[in-house]
Amino acid sequence: MTTLTFDHLAVTAPDLDAGTAWVEASLGVELAPGGKHPVMGTHNRLLGLAPHEYLEVITVDPEAPAPDRARWFGLDQVSGPPRLTSWVLRCDDIDTALAALPPGAGRVLALQRGDLRWRMAVPDNGLLPFDGLFPALIQWDCPHPAPNLPDSGCHLVELSLAHPRAKDLDQLLSPFLDAPRIQFLSKPRAALSAVIDTPTGRKALRG
Template identity: 55%
Template structure:
């Protein structure tokens, strides 16, 4: 399991994009639409093959008759860093070793991108959403390798949860940038940017 990207959610894509750009001081790039879930995004290339996604419900798209991913149907309040996403080579094998509720594989596409992601039936990831979404890319060059560099690099991702130690034990993830801390559920990302160190929440 490898850290793939981070997602900032909001009630509108414009608000999510503005939050990222204000905090990090760099412009996001165009993304696209996710027809299956009726959402759309903007992207920001980070160092070391990572990227940052701003995502929201696309009000111009038909509403699906099933819950959207990332619990976006219930999202309220200001934009925030809401999810972290990890990739694996074999999604089915990975899910066999993860706790119940991590999701069922859904085949997705955006433009020429193809991937499978584990999405819970209710759209809500385990452990109050602190659990990572898990995907398997089905293209040789995922977005993290395609996006132009922004000059930003992730220094640390803090995954905060009352059962932080248990969450860490559940994940076959070895990444010194990801740290698990006790506390109320939240995500906090520290970046090195062209304007110095910035913190995205």
């Protein structure tokens, strides 16, 4: 049986400074430096949430050449203020995981940044199913990066996925999902929201 485990959250924004400022103001903590993703023309900043969990602010890198494909996390369509956009699940065998799930989750790309090596499923158009609320899948081919991030004192308490077809999404993922903190809510509008414990109390990020 393929098991999918929560890995990280993605916040998108028009630019990296705006996204970083929004998360830092919302949670009252500082983000750590991230890096660049030349294949996608993006860059990020990071916040550790647990030994094997984190949050990233990821945006288009204005200094990078435009990629020859759509960027991940729907970044080619991003507009408006920063928001919580996506969630990522990790697995030990991404090819087996994709074969067990419905089409649309993307094709596997082999990626690297410094010492980090990972494989990730990215749709050809950059847009995940269920209005972007279907999880992105990742397989780490190196030690997980989260233990190397500064201890932020933050921990994910709950992640809620609101969608008109939330029940369908739940049924698709539940046979594989090892993530009791994930809630599926039937709502008219698609949106993510995360409840996070911080050193100064419980806070929320919303999409």
